[in-house]
Amino acid sequence: MPIYPDHNKVHGDNSLSAIFCRTFDSPITKEALMPLRSFFLAAVFSLTAMVLPVRAADEPPLSLAREGWFYVGGHLTTVNNKQYMTGQMYVEYRIPAKKTHPYPIIMVHGGTMSGTNYTGTPDGREGWAQYFVRQGYAAYVVDQVGKGRSSYIEQTYGPTDLVDSQNSQQRYVAQEKYNLWPQAHLHNQWPGSGDLNDPAVQQLLSSQIPAIRDFTKQQQLNTPALIALLDKIGPSILLVHSQAGAFGWPVADARPDLVKAILAIEPNGPPAYNVEFVGAPDYFKPGRLGLTYGITAMPLTYSPPVASASELSFVQEENADGTGLVKCWLQAAPAHQLPNLQKIPVLVLSAEASYHAPYDHCTVKHLQQAGLRPTWIKLADVGIHGNSHVMMLEKNNRQIGAVIGRWLDKTLAPAKKNNRVSAR
Structure with missing residues (x-):
C-alpha cells in the first residue's frame, strides 16, 4: 500500500506559520491567515491519522544500511517500428543496518496487486517488508512484469482485466457479508468496516x-524475471502470494540451489481444475483446467519426465476431506515426482476465513504426492483467527509475520549457523 512520510516529521505550528507568512510581506498576514491555518492543520492531521504508516509503539525508527531499486530481466522489443523494453521486473530492496539472517526474502505479490502489499497497510501501518527488515532480513519487493513500475506494453502483453470494487469486497474485505464459501463468515480482521466509504477499502x-x-502469459513473463533476480542476488527465500504461487514453483524448480525456502502464502490453486464460489447451499462449482502441470501452467521437472502437460493425468477424489472443503484433483497413480522441489523447505500458510480455506489442503496433498514434505500452517491452529486472503494487510499482520519468522528460524537454523551473514 502507499508509503507516506513519517507522521513524526509533520511540521509543527511555527513551521506552518512560516510557510504561510513567506507568501506575504504585510505584518498582518499571519493574523489574517490564522483561521485558514487552523483549518489546514485540522485537515492535515485528519488525513495523516487515516493513512500515514505508523510503527509499533515499542519499536524505534527503521534502521537501514541501504535501500534502493533496480530492474531485472527484460529485452528490447520492436513495436510499430519503435523499440521498447519488455519483460523487465522492478525490484526495491531494504538492507537492515543489523543483518542477522544470511538469506534475503524476495516478496512477490499476487493478482491485481503490486509490491505495495508488503510495504504498508491500507490503514497506514508497516507491512511485511519492514517487519522482516526489523527481524534482520534483507527484503526485496517486486512489481510483477507489466504491473506498477514494471511498465505495461499492450502490443506485447495483450489485454488486461481489473477487479471491481464488489469483487474486492466479496473476496478480501467484507466476505462475511456475502458468504460465498463456508468459512467466509469467520472474517473479522479487516482494519475498517469493509464498506466502500471505509478509508482503508x-x-x-x-x-x-x-x-x-x-x-x-503472466507465468511465462514472471518466471524468467524472478530467475534473473535470483541469479543477481544469490541464495534467497522466495515468498509468493496467491497468483504468484503459480510461477513460484517453476522458479524454484529452475534454481533449486538458490531458493532456500518457499513461503507459499495461500498459493494459486486448487491444483489442476479451478473452483468457483456460488454461496449456499452448494458453495462450490467446478471450473476449467487452469494449472495444467498441477500447481502451475509452466513446465516442471517431473520424474518420470513429461514432454507436455497432456502426459499428466488427474483424478478427482470421491469424497472431500471434511465439511466445507472441496474434493481435490490429484495425479493419477503412480504420481510423477518433483525431485528439484523436494530439496527445498516449503511452508504453505492458510487463513481461517479466506476463500483458500476450502482448498489449500489440495495444494498440500498435491505437493506431498509429488514427494515434497511441506509444512502446512493453518493460522486458526496456532490461535490466529478471522483472516482473509490478504492477511498481510489486516490488523494482525505482524502476528502472522511472527508465525512465518518462527518457521524460518526453525527450518533454516543450521544454514544461519553455518553461513556468514553478508551485507547483501
Missing part, C-alpha cells in the same frame, strides 16, 4: 492494478 481499491488477462 478506498486505499486498497486505489492500489489495485490491471492484470494481464492471459494467466499463462
Whole structure:
C-alpha cells in the first residue's frame, strides 16, 4: 500500500506559520491567515491519522544500511517500428543496518496487486517488508512484469482485466457479508468496516492494478524475471502470494540451489481444475483446467519426465476431506515426482476465513504426492483467527509475520549457523 512520510516529521505550528507568512510581506498576514491555518492543520492531521504508516509503539525508527531499486530481466522489443523494453521486473530492496539472517526474502505479490502489499497497510501501518527488515532480513519487493513500475506494453502483453470494487469486497474485505464459501463468515480482521466509504477499502481499491488477462502469459513473463533476480542476488527465500504461487514453483524448480525456502502464502490453486464460489447451499462449482502441470501452467521437472502437460493425468477424489472443503484433483497413480522441489523447505500458510480455506489442503496433498514434505500452517491452529486472503494487510499482520519468522528460524537454523551473514 502507499508509503507516506513519517507522521513524526509533520511540521509543527511555527513551521506552518512560516510557510504561510513567506507568501506575504504585510505584518498582518499571519493574523489574517490564522483561521485558514487552523483549518489546514485540522485537515492535515485528519488525513495523516487515516493513512500515514505508523510503527509499533515499542519499536524505534527503521534502521537501514541501504535501500534502493533496480530492474531485472527484460529485452528490447520492436513495436510499430519503435523499440521498447519488455519483460523487465522492478525490484526495491531494504538492507537492515543489523543483518542477522544470511538469506534475503524476495516478496512477490499476487493478482491485481503490486509490491505495495508488503510495504504498508491500507490503514497506514508497516507491512511485511519492514517487519522482516526489523527481524534482520534483507527484503526485496517486486512489481510483477507489466504491473506498477514494471511498465505495461499492450502490443506485447495483450489485454488486461481489473477487479471491481464488489469483487474486492466479496473476496478480501467484507466476505462475511456475502458468504460465498463456508468459512467466509469467520472474517473479522479487516482494519475498517469493509464498506466502500471505509478509508482503508478506498486505499486498497486505489492500489489495485490491471492484470494481464492471459494467466499463462503472466507465468511465462514472471518466471524468467524472478530467475534473473535470483541469479543477481544469490541464495534467497522466495515468498509468493496467491497468483504468484503459480510461477513460484517453476522458479524454484529452475534454481533449486538458490531458493532456500518457499513461503507459499495461500498459493494459486486448487491444483489442476479451478473452483468457483456460488454461496449456499452448494458453495462450490467446478471450473476449467487452469494449472495444467498441477500447481502451475509452466513446465516442471517431473520424474518420470513429461514432454507436455497432456502426459499428466488427474483424478478427482470421491469424497472431500471434511465439511466445507472441496474434493481435490490429484495425479493419477503412480504420481510423477518433483525431485528439484523436494530439496527445498516449503511452508504453505492458510487463513481461517479466506476463500483458500476450502482448498489449500489440495495444494498440500498435491505437493506431498509429488514427494515434497511441506509444512502446512493453518493460522486458526496456532490461535490466529478471522483472516482473509490478504492477511498481510489486516490488523494482525505482524502476528502472522511472527508465525512465518518462527518457521524460518526453525527450518533454516543450521544454514544461519553455518553461513556468514553478508551485507547483501
